[in-house]
Amino acid sequence: MKNKNLLAAPNIYKKFVLILISVILTFFSVKTPVDAQSALSIGMAPPSQKLNLQQSQTYTGEIVVWNLSQKTTNYKILVRGFRQIENQPGTAIILTEEEEARTLYSASEWVTVSKDEINLVPNKNEKVYYKIQVPEDSTKGEYLVMIAFVSEEENKSLGTAAFTTLSSGVPILIKVGEDFVENAELLKFETDKNFYETPTVTFLTRIKNLGDTHISPIGEIVLTNVFNQEIARIPFNENFQSILRGNNGEYSIDWNYGSFITKDKKLVIGPIKASLIVTYRNFQPGFSPLVAETSFWIIPWKYILLIILTIFTVVILWNLRKNQKNKPQVLPK
Amino acid sequence: MKNKRTLIFLLVFGFSLIGSLFFLLPTFKSDAGALTAVYLYLSRIKTNIDGSTATVEYVVSLAPTQTIPTGGTVVLYFPDGDDASWCRTAGALTVAGVAASAADMASTNWDIDSALPTSGTLTAACTQGSGASSVDTVTISNVGALTAGTTYGVKITNGSTAGVIGTDDTAGEHEVTVEAKNSTTIDSSTFKVYLIANDQVVVSATVASTPSVNCSLSANTVDLGSLYPGGSYSTGYHTITTSTSTTTSGYYWAVYGQGDGSTDAGLYKSSATTYLLPSTGSSTIDLRTAGAEGFGLTATDPDAGGSANVSSDFGSGTAGVFGSLDRAPSGAQLLLYQNGSQSSAESSTITYGAKAGTSAVAGSYQETVTFSCGGYY
Secondary structure, eight states: OHHHHHHHHHHHHHHHHHHHHHHHHHHHHSOOOOOOOOOEEEEEEOSOEEEEEOTTOEEEEEEEEEBOSSSOEEEEEEEEOEEOSTTOTTOOEEOOHHHHHHOSSBOGGGEEESOSEEEEOBTOOEEEEEEEEOOTTOOSEEEEEEEEEEEEOOOOOSSSEEEEEEEEEEEEEEEESSOOOOOEEEEEEEESOSEESSSEEEEEEEEEEOSSSOBOOEEEEEEEOTTSOEEEEEEESTTOOOBOTTOEEEEEEEEEOOOSBOTTSOBOOEEEEEEEEEEOOSSSGGGSOEEEEEEEEEOOHHHHHHHHHHHHHHHHHHHHHHHHHHSOOOOOO | OHHHHHHHHHHHHHHHHHHHHHHHSOOOOOEEEEOEEEEEEESOOBTTOOSSSSOOOEEEEEEOSSOBOTTEEEEEEOOGGGTTTSEEEOEEEEEEEOSOOTTOOTTSSSSOOEEOOEEEEEEEEEEOOOSTTOOOEEEEEEEOOBOTTOOEEEEEEOOSSSOEEOOOSSOEEEEEEEEEEETTEEEEEEEEEEEBSOOOOOOOOOOOOSOOEEEEESOSEEEOOOOOTTSOOEEEEEEEEEEEOTTOOEEEEEEEBOTTSSSOEEEEEOSSSOEEEEEOSSSEEEOSSTTOOEEEEEEOOTTTTSSEEEOGGGOOOSTTEEEOOOBTGGGOEEEEEEESOOOSOEEEEEEEEEEOOTTOOSSOOEEEEEEEEEEOO
16 A cells, blocks of 8 residues: 555656646736737917917917826827717817818817827927918807827737727807897706705706807806895806817706705795796896706605604593593502 | 455455354244145136125145144135135134045045144134235144145034125136145145136926826736637736826726728738638627627726726626727727726736637637727816
8 A cells, every 4th residue: 555655656746647647837928918008198388279260370389298197198189070979068179071061150160270180208398389360261269279289109019909099179160240139048957857856966967058159158156045045146157168169068067055944044945936047148247148947846845754654652641641640549558 | 455455355354254153043944835736626616605694614625744743723815815705704613624525536546545634623714815915814723744745634614603704706717725734844835726606507497287197008918828719718917097187087998809801800820721710899808708700809997996997898897708909009908997097006807718619720819809998088
């Protein structure tokens, strides 16, 4: 038995060595994916420009860009028109070449940029100069152009992968002429729910721009309680996000009061009326406000239920005690 | 003839007398040498430093060529025409030996070896010149023994009460003599210092109140590993980070894919046989279900409960449910946005999800996702 074990031992060692060699060979023979992973970063100032120019006027400006990553990155500079992203006011995405060919209000032909691409070294400001030459025969209205920076990175991977590209740009809104048509329509003003347990409400507003220039509607939402007392004034679009001509703008405004009673002792419970008043014109804005009303309920049902249960319990206990007192005493024998 | 004899007598007597005086009177012996490695470093080289509205420091370096006994002095002599310019107010100055100066040249003799030694306490005083042949001087006293070949340094500044030093009011060269001596042992050297009208450059910059926005992606490649036809979904991650100046109205991120370049966004196998794991338009894609196939992404809220918002399609919060991408800038969808500035950088984690259906062709699939970032206008 002893000898058998001794003879068996070398076989175990052989097997172990063979397994080890095959593991090492497998390790070196497998192709590992080559991922050249690096960060991308771009910062710029200003993030947008709004200009008032006249026919034949020339305007020159500059954009300062920088790279906060640790790697030098080349950015391609594109000059094209832009549009709003979905219905979000104040956003911009560059047009495709096909869209650019179709749009009527792109000012990309008016703009020349000092360079077509830029190599951004880490942590160094670079300036890109641009010139806008408004044509003599341009018609009155607002024209749009974006100077966009799109990263050009060598993405290498042998396997299945998602590559990322970073893009950012400066949308420029150019008003040519004077006396613009400023017109808008309020399409929606409502809350995201009808009933709330706490004063945490989201107001959803949609405005359509019907004019020939962008608008930046601003205003207030005034809340009044069941006693017609004013309980809050909520600023509407305090960041002046703009809606481009022919576009809708969705504004989502959150109101989180955090209390059922205001500082001047007004109740924030029950039916609440919300009145929206918005102005959007630059000239005599008060003559064309957009107004709307909606209502919602704030019912802290858990608190109400707790109070009812407490009252109910107290009443029962009170009655029990009363009955016990009224019960005739049994005299000891 | 008598006059001639008298003249000769007087000449002989006179020469004899002069000769006798040379032998009888005490002798004067001077051991004079040149200082080496001598310079005067001025902390300001602007003309007309008056010592009150602006001050100047002198650093003197000197290396004697002979040993100068202890108890000597070091004296600075300024040009005759610069009276009361270098010594603005006569009196005691502050003095200290220094072992280094800004003008040192390492590994040469022009590198101060040692602070000027003292015999007691170093003192310094300046005197003003007045008129011709009278110059401004700075005298350093109680100097210890100076060894030949050693470079010594000493710094002179305004005195605590009286003495004030300055610079001359004329730009250009000014000849200065430095003399180290003790009795008859004297080493000296004369050189020039140069004054200019203005020695300071005002560098100004303005921190602009112009709005700005910073956008970053933590990675440009996300490996999704191996997908198995009919298997479960794979994920990969990176972050997007945003910050703005306080004057910016807010920021937004939009996203779109490239896909096969014509029909849809999604992971695409561009080599034969081509195949697309699609990401179709503005909705969500549920990769948990059997037979599902596709590609999408989600984003986390960078400030849970704060003012940043993730678009509903990309923030379902359900594992395995991803927001679908659309193709090209025309299909850009809002991913993340915030009303209001964000002065400290905040990050959102982007999670990609991909799943291959049973009919998917084996090979490498890739998609280029463009993240477009900006500040509100």
